[in-house]
Amino acid sequence: MSDSPDSLIPYDEIVQEALRAVVGRVLGQVESTGGHLPGNHHFYITFKTGAPGVSIPTRLKERFPDEMTIVLQNKFWDLKVEEDQFSVGLSFNQIPSTLVIPFSAITAFVDPAVDFGLQFQAAADMDPEEYEDAGNDGDGEPGEGERGGGKPVERTEDGSNVVSVDFGKRK
Known part of the structure; x- marks a missing residue:
C-alpha cells in the first residue's frame, strides 16, 4: 500500500488555531468576572518568549530566552483578552510587570x-520541555510560582484530560 498523499488542507493549523481559541475563551470568561478564578481553578500558561507579538520586560526575556511558564492563580491583575492575544500583570521578584502574549505563542x-x-x-527544532520555570511571585500558596513542582506538562495516554495534537506527515 502506498503512502497517503499530503493534504492540501492545513488541518494541523486549523486544529491548533481552534484549540488556542479555547484558551482565549477561558481567559475571556475570567476577564468578564473581574479577574476572579472560580473555585480552585488556576492556570499554567507556557509560551515562546521570542514569538512574534510577545512583549515582556527585557529582564524576563534575558532569563527566559526561549520559553516561559506563568501562573495565573491569586496574584495577577489587569487581565485583558483580545481576539488574538491577552495581556496580564504579574509580579516577578517583587517587580510588577505587564506581559502581552499572542495566543499563537502559547505552547501549553x-x-x-x-x-x-x-x-x-x-517548531521542530525546539524542545518544549527544555526551559527554566518562570517563578512569578505567589502569595505562599503551595505550588504557586512553580509549574507543578517544576515538572513539565506530560503527554499522557492514560485517558486523562491532556489534549495533544500532532499532525505529522507520513513517510
Whole structure:
C-alpha cells in the first residue's frame, strides 16, 4: 500500500488555531468576572518568549530566552483578552510587570485543579520541555510560582484530560 498523499488542507493549523481559541475563551470568561478564578481553578500558561507579538520586560526575556511558564492563580491583575492575544500583570521578584502574549505563542495551557491541559505544536527544532520555570511571585500558596513542582506538562495516554495534537506527515 502506498503512502497517503499530503493534504492540501492545513488541518494541523486549523486544529491548533481552534484549540488556542479555547484558551482565549477561558481567559475571556475570567476577564468578564473581574479577574476572579472560580473555585480552585488556576492556570499554567507556557509560551515562546521570542514569538512574534510577545512583549515582556527585557529582564524576563534575558532569563527566559526561549520559553516561559506563568501562573495565573491569586496574584495577577489587569487581565485583558483580545481576539488574538491577552495581556496580564504579574509580579516577578517583587517587580510588577505587564506581559502581552499572542495566543499563537502559547505552547501549553494547564488547569491542574481539574486535570485539564492542552499542548500545542512547537517548531521542530525546539524542545518544549527544555526551559527554566518562570517563578512569578505567589502569595505562599503551595505550588504557586512553580509549574507543578517544576515538572513539565506530560503527554499522557492514560485517558486523562491532556489534549495533544500532532499532525505529522507520513513517510
